[in-house]
Amino acid sequence: MKDRSVSLRLPEKLGYAGISIADNLRTSFFSTFMLFFGTNVLGIRPGLMSTLLSVSIVWDAINDPLIASYADNHPNRNGDRSRQYLFASIPMGIILVMLFSRLSDSVTACAVIILVLNLLYSICTTMHRLPFYAMMILVSPREEDRISVNKFHFFGTGIGAAIGSVVMWPLVRIIGGVDSDGNLINPEKGFFVGAVVVAVVIIAFSLYHYFTTRERVRPQKMEQTPLIEAIKILFKKASFRRNVVLDFFRSAILTAVTSYALYYASYVINKPGMLTPIYAVYLVANMIIIPMVGKLLNKFGRRRSMFIAALVLIAGELVFVALARNLAAGFVLVLTAGFAISVFNVVISLHRASIADEVEDTEGRRVDAMVSNVCGFAVKCGGALITLLFGWILDFTHYDGTLSVQPESAVNGIIFIMGWSVILFTIGMMLATPKDNPAPAQEPEGE
Numbered sequence: 001m002k003d004r005s006v007s008l009r010l011p012e013k014l015g016y017a018g019i020s021i022a023d024n025l026r027t028s029f030f031s032t033f034m035l036f037f038g039t040n041v042l043g044i045r046p047g048l049m050s051t052l053l054s055v056s057i058v059w060d061a062i063n064d065p066l067i068a069s070y071a072d073n074h075p076n077r078n079g080d081r082s083r084q085y086l087f088a089s090i091p092m093g094i095i096l097v098m099l100f101s102r103l104s105d106s107v108t109a110c111a112v113i114i115l116v117l118n119l120l121y122s123i124c125t126t127m128h129r130l131p132f133y134a135m136m137i138l139v140s141p142r143e144e145d146r147i148s149v150n151k152f153h154f155f156g157t158g159i160g161a162a163i164g165s166v167v168m169w170p171l172v173r174i175i176g177g178v179d180s181d182g183n184l185i186n187p188e189k190g191f192f193v194g195a196v197v198v199a200v201v202i203i204a205f206s207l208y209h210y211f212t213t214r215e216r217v218r219p220q221k222m223e224q225t226p227l228i229e230a231i232k233i234l235f236k237k238a239s240f241r242r243n244v245v246l247d248f249f250r251s252a253i254l255t256a257v258t259s260y261a262l263y264y265a266s267y268v269i270n271k272p273g274m275l276t277p278i279y280a281v282y283l284v285a286n287m288i289i290i291p292m293v294g295k296l297l298n299k300f301g302r303r304r305s306m307f308i309a310a311l312v313l314i315a316g317e318l319v320f321v322a323l324a325r326n327l328a329a330g331f332v333l334v335l336t337a338g339f340a341i342s343v344f345n346v347v348i349s350l351h352r353a354s355i356a357d358e359v360e361d362t363e364g365r366r367v368d369a370m371v372s373n374v375c376g377f378a379v380k381c382g383g384a385l386i387t388l389l390f391g392w393i394l395d396f397t398h399y400d401g402t403l404s405v406q407p408e409s410a411v412n413g414i415i416f417i418m419g420w421s422v423i424l425f426t427i428g429m430m431l432a433t434p435k436d437n438p439a440p441a442q443e444p445e446g447e
Contacts, residue, residue: 020156028164050391093199251382285338
């Protein structure tokens, strides 16, 4: 493995913040509003809508390793394996706008259109995320550089989520208008304009990342690794298998806590306008802890840091379950989740980088995109499971998107997903967390 440079400049680090802003803006907007748009605007049953979304998420998970394998084995003429895929942001933005548009008056036709568009959308998101994850491994072989990039990366995560959730919801409400009960008067217009804004921001920041970043970690010899062989190499590593499980649980937790906050605000505490301050508290907690994660890891190590974060989250969830109809309990939930998920994100990302280095040391090959995207398979499966579970729970508990007040059974279903399910997945993370045994940092040549 060769290091082609000795320092990371601020514009390049900002490039990682930028791509994180773009991706998390898109992810936050889509995950927060797509299910709600389908059920409350297009009139699709929640069980069917969640199934359509879950099918597209699973397809997204399947095409992850396929595209990643191609990227690892087919670098461009400069040797870069990931950056060129940022141009997928252009068709991705167009499809996102189409997804938040009523393209037919038939509910059945809308469901079919959403499925087809989501399958295409998932291909674009996979291609767009190649640099999002792989470049944090390829930026440098040094642990301190990777930690620094991760800080900017996850700082951008908070900014992107803030724009997608805290800023975009007021914009949608302003464009769509609200009645005296806080319900949207013209949701079709509001969500459409919101999607256009998101698409423009995604494309702009993706191009900035392309022109400001470099791949410094190169394989000592370029040897193609077939998809099946790469998967076999990775799954021989116990550390990789554990990280796949961690990614699955982390995704389920993140989806359950953040993606259904609009339902929580609208139907559990009956205050849709409180979505913005709820997300604001989550993001403030996220942003405050990110600069401190490095110190936490240095003091306690990866495993203990994960346990600390998990226990904090479980404590917050127990308060939430006990007092869910009190807005303060919602704030406790997102405050503790913001802390815990920040730690989970950085530790799991560092695990991925260590695994990629370990594979090169033992196998003599770089499979960076495969490490990221096989783990991405687990991420999407975790999100798909929660999405499917949430939608069908709403269906079986008689949720009706035309009602401003839902049945008590539906309210309890929302609380279960955001509360007890998160506790179970967090316990799973604690059991799957490996002991601290990171690969030793490699010093760059010439220093």
